[in-house]
Amino acid sequence: MQELSDRGMRITFKLYASLADFLPAGSEKHTIKIDIPDTSTPNELIDRYKVPRDMAHLVLLNGIYLKLEDRDRNIIKDGDTLAIWPPVAGG
């Protein structure tokens, strides 16, 4: 569990594929619960965990894609899930 001093919200944070290397210790199945300040934006979390921004290709908040311009907005709510992938594809 990642404890931050100014706990405001608890969210589920997921990093997949090659981004898994950036997950903090204690993560399981690419997932960790983290406590974050109320004002956190997706890009702040991306930076905090040192995920290169150009590798944060698919950024999903509760499964919904966040456009680049939404990633600096204060749109995360308590209990949300933020999941991030590098560019990936399949078929």
Added chain:
Amino acid sequence: MAWTRNVMRVNLTKGTITNEPLNMDWAMDYLGQRGLASKYLVEEIDPKCDALGSDNKLIMTTGPLTGTCASTGGRYSVVTKSPLTGAIACSNSGGFIGNEIKNAGWDMIIFEGISPSPVYLYVENDKAELLPADDLWGESAWETDELIHKKHQDPLIRIACVGRSAEAGCLYAGIINDLHRAAGRSGVGTVMASKNLKAVAVRGTKGVGNVKDPAAFLKATEQGKKVLAENAVTGQGLPTYGTQVLMNVINEIGAMPTRNMREVQFEGASKISGEAMHEPRPTDGRPNLTTNAACFGCTIACGRISTIDQGHFSIQNKPEYWGASGGAEYEAAWALGSDCGVDDLDAITYANFLCNEDGFDPISFGSTVAAAMELFEIGAITTKETGGMELKFGNPKALAWAAEVTAKGEGFGKDLGLGSKRLCEKYGHPDLSMTVKGQEFPAYDPRGIQGMGLTYATSNRGACHLRSYTVASEVLGIPEKTDPLVTDGKPELVKAFQDATAAVDSTGLCVFTTFAWTLEDIAPQVNAACEGDWTPEKMTEVGERIWNMEREFNLAAGLTAKDDTLPKRLLKEAAKTGPATGKVNGLDEMLPKYYQIRGWTPDGVPTAETRQRLGL
């Protein structure tokens, strides 16, 4: 010209083999592989013929870039009328057989009639002969491969063959080549077996030197390889995680078909994902994934080679499955996994091994097992039919058993071999079949990805993701991101993907290149290799022509606009979780517009003007 301009015609009824020149007028309009072989089929068979009768033909076909140094230029396709759907079928496969056919000097091999007894075709460059296969009949695809290699004492022969499922009449049997690659969908293997044709074994040493402008071709293909290497998807994502990287993505966006598409998210997705394949198993400390693998000439190498824990229930005391073999790609992992509610990666891998060993489509098989599990749950199928097996969602032993009985067509395996549509009809619940035109769905729930609903409903070979993979845009942002939850703009998107894909499928290249390449990258390679002026615009037009030709075949075969639909579940039962909560697929909002931009009547028939414009 990268065509060899040679067509081999094999009349199985008479036992004759002749060669004829490729129809170059058609090649200019349909390019090769899917387009050109479909043109031959459309011209040569009655669309109403019995798919398993002597009037159906089966064409193995390469593309003009097959066997060249273009990246992924090793593809081949099998074109025929499908016994599963009654529609035109074209199944595409990688591996090495396509390159071998081309190197032996053939653009395509057309099989007609039915052999009076089991045979296989042996081709060594110009030499071709039909040889008895009585000793191969009843053997799996893997055993057949080994026996033919032994018989000819030539390890370099490439073989495409059918397994026991096809012989037993499984309607979604494929043709396995190079042990774990398959022309998998629509029952093309069932047609091959119906012709008493067990295998095609090829040795080709002629080379493919006949490109139009070798210097320009080298330049164009080098440039293409550079684009693939520098692209994060084709350069890193696909080789490392394979298509299976999508498991967690699609689950997160709420479009993971689960338990016969009752749900759109699977709680066990992370356990059967591409990431999970890399993780050491708690039981033996080794990961499921052994290595990645490439088809002929491919610089992407997305293939999965896997190993099952020797202590796993599925292969205990079965050393023949202890080695590394073709692992689960996303489509197999989804169908055998979440659709059956199974989160046991090794059980999925075992079922996938059996699909390869005996040549049956893991998508259609998994989806049929899922339908059977739902029928079992509501009591329409009982342990009486299954011989005691508890065919319940989430039971990995039931999945393994289902694969074993389907592989050999034994007992309830006969019923599973019917496919989901006929199985659900037989047991009185046709609405539980998740199919379009009789073919089972692939791995994207169209409530969570709206464009895929239109893709499935209008696909010329029944439900299929590879006919227009709008997932690329709606989910992955390739070439640009669109919203998966809206229907606006999707008819245009689907048409664009359908036409472009039909063109790519006619080149000899792999459609996975299109995660990095557009027709702007592909056309210069085709143009440098082939006579004619192959611009991106011309390729799009060829794609549109192919699409309309396939459509006309299907209409003549008896399909109508009524068949361009989805199961009731996807149109009436809303998604219960995830971003698509409360949504059904909005097919009604998309279909009329789609017909209109296709230049079809409101009944889905190409208008005279459209036919004329495309030269049909």
